Amino acid sequence: MLDPVARVRRFNRAVTSEVGALDTSFLGRGRPLGAARVLNAIGHGRSDVADLRDYLALDSGLMSRLLRSLEEEGLVTTKPHSDDARRRIAKLTAAGRREFEAYETLSNAQAQSMIARHGQPDTLLAAMDMVAAALGRDRIAIEEVDPRGESARYCLNEYYAELSRRFSRGYDVALSRDPDALDMMAPRGAFFVALSDGLPLGCVGLKGTGRDDAEIKRLWAAPAARGLGLGRRLMDAAENAARRLSITRLRLDTNSALAEAQQLYRKTGWTEIERFNDDPYPDLFFEKRL
Amino acid sequence: MLDPVARVRRFNRAVTSEVGALDTSFLGRGRPLGAARVLNAIGHGRSDVADLRDYLALDSGLMSRLLRSLEEEGLVTTKPHSDDARRRIAKLTAAGRREFEAYETLSNAQAQSMIARHGQPDTLLAAMDMVAAALGRDRIAIEEVDPRGESARYCLNEYYAELSRRFSRGYDVALSRDPDALDMMAPRGAFFVALSDGLPLGCVGLKGTGRDDAEIKRLWAAPAARGLGLGRRLMDAAENAARRLSITRLRLDTNSALAEAQQLYRKTGWTEIERFNDDPYPDLFFEKRL
């Protein structure tokens, strides 16, 4: 009935006509959209004026005027940066924080009602995640993090949950050789997550031994982020980290049920090798020389 | 990691920052957004000025000025309506049509690139359909149509495809008693589709006999539209049509694999009855007295 292009454009129409409503949810509190956006950006922790200007894509003159109008309303104060007095730092006053909270409440209520009215909220949320990830694909950053930190733990839990869904016999972390976190941190290894606007969308671990070999572990991409080339970007990050650590031989194990992963390895220079551990879950083993 | 409200708001941020790009795709041709929107709305077949004003939510003064600026550019002509000379009809000139086509090409290219860059376009499109349907739920209209028409045939094909996916033994229309289209049209019956911005999202048939009984057939809601209460709205439309046709007894058959449908029937006053046909697919039979 509708070809792909028509479906995307239908989506665009749907969001633009609703997004009027999203954007103007910033309205209705007697303040132009520009000023409301600045107030909200400050409330969300952006304080550096240059950062604000960049994030909101505003001209410096306009930015300056918007800030001053918020100052005149008594919602914001600015003071010079302690290191560099040319730069200015904006902060919400108590009244400003109240205004910000009011906007937050509005936005949350709107989001809440969208979910509450829907009969299959989980499916809808998954769809929204996927669209958000696709739209924001150029803003997904690969960051090296502590594998014991919040974003890493979130990814690992999702990864385990997915394995237990996809393996016909289920998956139990306890039965698998759980890599010691210290092996996936400098100076022996590394751990990376892919972050999109605060949400972790994927991860990979480089588990070193302190010698010149290492293993790739825990490669995972969120279902919402499949098709964005995240797996490849994560693997690249891990390989580059390995090179920096003077590692020359990488190995990994995987399961033939994970077809996408296998395909990725074969396309990026990995070669299949014999089983090199007695972990019960993997049935496929790969190696790559750096 | 993120609660539902945070996920919706993340979606909102993703689309608003991209939708800037969507909306301003209307820019870059030296024309303010307002004028470009009017030109495009006319190009898409809205010609009545009042209709345009309503659709674009513009003040009548502003609308008038935008139209005049397009006329001065030689892109649009207006003439009085033939029935009512107070109303005005806007039409694109040849130059206007060329400009409109240029915008279309831009929009199509943008949509195309979004899909082309994605590794799982079908999943992404399904997600976009779902979000578009949820955002536009208040604009979904139930319309009575000819069951042999384009939108009805599209729904029926999707319906058959879904049955063959969901029935363990598959589904072959030829084996089922295919209702004669004439039985699903006035004066014996009716056929309804749910339309959202041009896309059919669901259907239902009321198959009459010319007497005071009838059957409900082909109740279907697109996967993207599940959870929006479409099934209920379609059934209501069919029941109301039945009442108008003085039908007092409705029956239907279904399969226990279609759990949502069964649940809907039980919640809306249908009672299970004995098998009343020898169709191979259904295994559950319901009746409702009007």
Add this chain to the structure above:
DNA sequence: CATGATATCTGACTTATGTCAGATAATTCG
């Protein structure tokens, strides 16, 4: 400390958008 670079602000201006009260012309209805 002089010089150029940087971050922000100010003034002057343009364009886009939105609002509102009539004006104008056509239509409807008693």
Add this chain to the structure above:
DNA sequence: CGAATTATCTGACATAAGTCAGATATCATG
């Protein structure tokens, strides 16, 4: 026909948003 209603247009304004060329203060560097 005449009064009320309706659709659109016009004029007069107001505000929002965006642009750009300096002005000002501060910083980095030789």
